[in-house]
Amino acid sequence: MLQFIVRRVIVALLVAATVMTLAFILTRLSGDLAVSIAGPNATQEDIELVRKAYGLDRPVTTQFFDWAGRAITGDLGESYFFKTRVSSLIAERMPITITLGLTGLIIALLVSLPLGILAAVRENTAFDRVVQMVALLGQAMPSFWLGLILMITFGLQLGWLPISGTGSWQHYVMPGIVLAFSAIPALTRLTRAGMIQAMGSDYIRTARAKGLSRASILLKHALRNAAIPVVAIAAVQLGFMLGGSIVIEQVFALHGVGFLAWESIGKNDFPVVQAVVLVLAVIYVALTMLADLMNAVLDPRLR
Amino acid sequence: MSTVSITSGPRRGWKSAGTWIGAVIVGIAVICAIFAPLLSPHDPFAQDLGKRLLVPFWMEGSDPAHLLGTDQLGRDYLSRLIYGCRISMLIGVTVSIVSGIIGIALGVLGGFLGGRVDDAVLFAITTRLSIPVVLVALAVVGLLGSSMTLLVITLGLLLWDRFAVVARSTTMQVRNLDFVSAAWCAGCSQTRILVREVLPNIASHLVVVGTLEIALAILLEAALSFLGLGVPPPLPSWGLMIAEAKDYMFFSPWVIVIPGIALFVLVMGINLLGDGLRDAFGTQRTDT
Numbered sequence: 405m406l407q408f409i410v411r412r413v414i415v416a417l418l419v420a421a422t423v424m425t426l427a428f429i430l431t432r433l434s435g436d437l438a439v440s441i442a443g444p445n446a447t448q449e450d451i452e453l454v455r456k457a458y459g460l461d462r463p464v465t466t467q468f469f470d471w472a473g474r475a476i477t478g479d480l481g482e483s484y485f486f487k488t489r490v491s492s493l494i495a496e497r498m499p500i501t502i503t504l505g506l507t508g509l510i511i512a513l514l515v516s517l518p519l520g521i522l523a524a525v526r527e528n529t530a531f532d533r534v535v536q537m538v539a540l541l542g543q544a545m546p547s548f549w550l551g552l553i554l555m556i557t558f559g560l561q562l563g564w565l566p567i568s569g570t571g572s573w574q575h576y577v578m579p580g581i582v583l584a585f586s587a588i589p590a591l592t593r594l595t596r597a598g599m600i601q602a603m604g605s606d607y608i609r610t611a612r613a614k615g616l617s618r619a620s621i622l623l624k625h626a627l628r629n630a631a632i633p634v635v636a637i638a639a640v641q642l643g644f645m646l647g648g649s650i651v652i653e654q655v656f657a658l659h660g661v662g663f664l665a666w667e668s669i670g671k672n673d674f675p676v677v678q679a680v681v682l683v684l685a686v687i688y689v690a691l692t693m694l695a696d697l698m699n700a701v702l703d704p705r706l707r
Numbered sequence: 708m709s710t711v712s713i714t715s716g717p718r719r720g721w722k723s724a725g726t727w728i729g730a731v732i733v734g735i736a737v738i739c740a741i742f743a744p745l746l747s748p749h750d751p752f753a754q755d756l757g758k759r760l761l762v763p764f765w766m767e768g769s770d771p772a773h774l775l776g777t778d779q780l781g782r783d784y785l786s787r788l789i790y791g792c793r794i795s796m797l798i799g800v801t802v803s804i805v806s807g808i809i810g811i812a813l814g815v816l817g818g819f820l821g822g823r824v825d826d827a828v829l830f831a832i833t834t835r836l837s838i839p840v841v842l843v844a845l846a847v848v849g850l851l852g853s854s855m856t857l858l859v860i861t862l863g864l865l866l867w868d869r870f871a872v873v874a875r876s877t878t879m880q881v882r883n884l885d886f887v888s889a890a891w892c893a894g895c896s897q898t899r900i901l902v903r904e905v906l907p908n909i910a911s912h913l914v915v916v917g918t919l920e921i922a923l924a925i926l927l928e929a930a931l932s933f934l935g936l937g938v939p940p941p942l943p944s945w946g947l948m949i950a951e952a953k954d955y956m957f958f959s960p961w962v963i964v965i966p967g968i969a970l971f972v973l974v975m976g977i978n979l980l981g982d983g984l985r986d987a988f989g990t991q992r993t994d995t
Contacts, residue, residue, distance in 0.1 A: 415833065422834045430843065433850050440850075540725075540982070544975035546926055548933050549949060549967035556960050647839030651930050665842055666934065669849035677846050681839065688837045 416693045423685040428468050431674040440672045480679040485671045490679045500570055501660035505645045507576045508583030516588045520595025539589040551582045551655040568657035579656045587641040594637055598630030632702050639695035643688035726983025732976025739789050740796040747786035751943050755781035763961055775965055779955055787943035788969055794944045795925045802924035803917050805863025810870025818878030835868045848936040858937055862924055873916050877909040911988040918981030922974045929970055945970045
């Protein structure tokens with residue numbers, strides 16, 4: 405077990421280091437950073453000043469190790485536009501993104517667990533086919549478009565929910581639903597498949613033979629086993645959701661980390677862009693590692 | 708990545724209505740994409756400020772010359788929709804080709820050679836999955852300027868993971884089969900075995916992944932164009948059409964409903980076809 409944990413942690417660290425390098429390379433793609441920062445009307449002198457001020461006259465490798473060394477200690481540099489610490493900018497915006505991600509995940513689980521279980525119990529019935537159809541439709545739905553349609557319907561025509569901003573919990577309902585849509589198909593299919601597999605196994609037959617009630621068999625025996633992959637995928641989906649929330653944050657004007665990244669891309673604010681890429685990737689790596697470790701604890705066969 | 712077998716339902720593959728619906732939708736989209744100039748009633752770029760935001764045919768006051776109305780610059784919506792289909796299909800297919808080449812090469816090598824090479828491939832897949840796709844694609848396009856070519860290369864470099872996963876696992880299944888051993892004994896080179904023995908036998912799986920990848924690329928392109936960092940205007944990408952019409956959606960919702968439904972139907976059609984092909988080939992679902 406210990407060996408498994410150590411190996412998993414080492415892989416996670418290596419992935420994080422690789423992503424760090426990629427995030428750095430990403431922001432150097434445009435060629436001369438100083439030219440972009442100085443703006444279109446800058447003279448050659450301005451550009452030289454900017455180059456000096458931001459330390460861009462040093463060799464690229466020095467810049468990288470300097471940035472990486474600081475990033476490990478939590479210092480992500482300073483934003484060119486906001487003129488504040490990137491780490492405090494991200495810390496300030498992160499609660500909104502995490503609230504959105506968790507809302508989306510909870511809604512997705514509330515929809516896909518019951519749907520998946522019922523579809524498995526009624527395998528190959530009309531209900532099962534409807535559920536699979538819904539999963540298919542969900543997969544094809546462009547999230548930003550769904551967001552706009554919800555805004556028109558529930559925000560404007562019915563007036564039930566606020567259209568944009570982050571004032572109250574109501575503000576998270578529509579974005580949460582839209583974000584959940586991206587995870588529902590995968591979670592429903594997995595729950596259904598897991599339940600079908602579990603229901604066909606020997607221990608369920610034993611439980612039936614013992615004369616246990618249907619509810620007890622379903623919820624205590626089958627669901628517990630089917631839940632293992634679902635828990636793992638839920639953690640992974642949360643990681644995807646945090647990364648993908650950038651589109652939804654923009655649609656609903658939620659000023660989370662994704663929105664910050666989108667703004668910063670438009671303003672050539674490279675320290676922020678590379679920091680957000682890094683932070684989101686590290687969160688994803690941490691979540692998948694947690695999922696793997698949790699799996700190993702729940703299911704000794706996986707170790 | 709768990710492989711879960713799907714119990715066979717009553718109607719699957721080419722016997723299922725869904726597969727045919729998907730095939731028809733994709734067929735129409737392909738025809739629209741290829742013959743866009745012939746099918747469009749108007750020039751999709753021609754502006755007519757005197758005819759702005761004309762309503763589509765099912766609403767009162769529509770102009771029979773513009774079946775789906777016009778946009779905020781008076782451009783014919785049906786023509787833009789047809790040209791938009793061309794852009795979506797073009798990007799979907801080319802991204803799928805680029806990511807397919809990368810993913811299949813990595814997956815087949817990892818699955819066939821095993822050992823260190825396979826460890827490296829697995830590591831690459833893990834790293835790729837941890838990178839937030841939309842954000843990185845936005846950043847690349849934002850830094851280098853938007854163009855179709857750049858978009859295709861960027862998405863292609865980001866979306867190879869599923870190809871790699873499926874190519875790797877299927878190659879592992881094929882590599883120890885008798886006909887591969889026979890080829891070894893016959894003195895075939897490694898390259899020849901990979902190209903002539905392994906690839907044809909995993910091709911059906913890869914076609915399925917390719918279909919689903921086209922759908923994913925189309926959705927991503929639309930999202931990026933919607934955020935203003937995908938296909939550059941005035942090209943009629945469906946995502947861009949929705950973004951441009953957003954300011955008018957509260958007064959005339961159809962301006963975003965039409966391109967959105969087109970996007971939804973096309974992606975659904977491709978997914979239906981992909982699912983149908985998977986069942987027709989008798990392959991199992993290998994994605995999560």
